Amino acid sequence: MSLGEFELIERYFSRPVSRAALGVGDDCALLAPRPGMQLAVSSDLLVEGRHFLSTVAPDRLGHKALAVNLSDLAACGAEPLAFTLSLSLPRADPEWLEGFAAGLFALADAHGCELVGGDTTRGPLVLNLTVFGEVPAGQALLRSGARAGDDLYVSGTLGDARLALEVFRGTLTVPSGDFERVRTAMERPTPRVALGQALRGIATGAVDLSDGLVGDLGHVLRRSGVGATLWADALPRSAALRALPLRWQHLCTLAGGDDYELLFSAPAAQRAAVQDAAARCGVGVTRIGQIDAEPGLRCVDAEGQALDLQVRAFDHFHSS
Structure with missing residues (x-):
């Protein structure tokens, strides 16, 4: 019937x-x-x-x-x-x-x-x-709140959802156990609801990572009228992703999309408060850069050398 x-x-x-x-x-x-x-x-x-x-x-x-x-x-x-x-x-x-x-x-x-x-x-x-x-009222985290001198953080790890997609496409291969873990990251993301609430009054600006770190950070920078320096080698990633060539690590973490982690800024004076909020929520957070007064996004390696990375955010009308 x-x-x-x-x-x-x-x-x-x-x-x-x-x-x-x-x-x-x-x-x-x-x-x-x-x-x-x-x-x-x-x-x-x-x-x-x-x-x-x-x-x-x-x-x-x-x-x-x-x-x-x-x-x-x-x-x-x-x-x-x-x-x-x-x-x-x-x-x-x-x-x-x-x-x-x-x-x-x-x-x-x-x-x-x-x-x-x-x-x-x-x-x-x-x-x-x-x-x-x-x-x-008045306590919502907004994309427009980042200020020069703020630290830049991300929750969890980045890039596993994109890695899973590349495996489905046949572009990359990973061990079966790793594939199940990255596939879960793509198909069953964990929304960081408790962390977002815990960061009220601590974070100055925030965005969730749906279209890739570079693109979603760009939304914050434009709305806040600031720039940023991103430490590419500090981006948190899984062991499965770390096993791949560095160019794939950069692509997946910077432009992968579908991470659904929180990217947020907070004053340096709030570092202990950020870590305490994350610990109470059982979520790891990593400091990955800083907000600058100078407009634009600069990606650097562990030695502070600028990286020329040709990555862009996901766009429904430009992506295949």
Whole structure:
């Protein structure tokens, strides 16, 4: 028996809500942020073949679809509240839907983020999520807050998602155990939600790394009206990535994309506070450079020598 649209929604995506005032079932959801809080909103579109491979397991796709949105809330220092899901499907496959919903709701429950609405239709596999969070008024982390003299940090490690993609493409090979680890980094990223909240009042500016370090740092530099010096050899990377030639390490860490780590700036006087916040959240952070008054981005090696690296950020209308 085939599933209809409304049966599909009722079976896989209708759940009671407790934080939202009204969830799935009406023309609009109703959200009521707590007094003194601002609403943080972000939306992401994921298209099969562009943002994810057709071979990805449905539970992993459900996880990633929400994770990339939660990562935006993390970069703002916001606490997740609710989300909507619009889903285009070639067909209503119960087994696929079961797995997708399981992965989606496992991450949603871990962050207290409720599904409150959306839409479904028949078509190519496309996912669109809009996530809502709340942050104390005036305390949101912004791309425009970096100041000359600030330290530059990144959470976690960089480049594994790009490494996995290159293995799928047949460009690189890695041992099977390493491949499973880097594939997990690509398909099940960890949004740094707790760290983003812990950095409120400490970090001066922040962005999540979705399109590559060079490109996403460029957004911060332009919005803040500053430049930066990046220590390429200090970028945190996995053992699997370190085993590759240096040019591949640079490509994956600087322009890889899909890392969903936090890149943030903070005054030098806050170094101990940054490390304490990271330790409380169980996340490693690495100082990878500094913010400069001089515009532009300069990449240097461990000896301070400038590197001429021809890398660029992912762009949907320029990338193949």
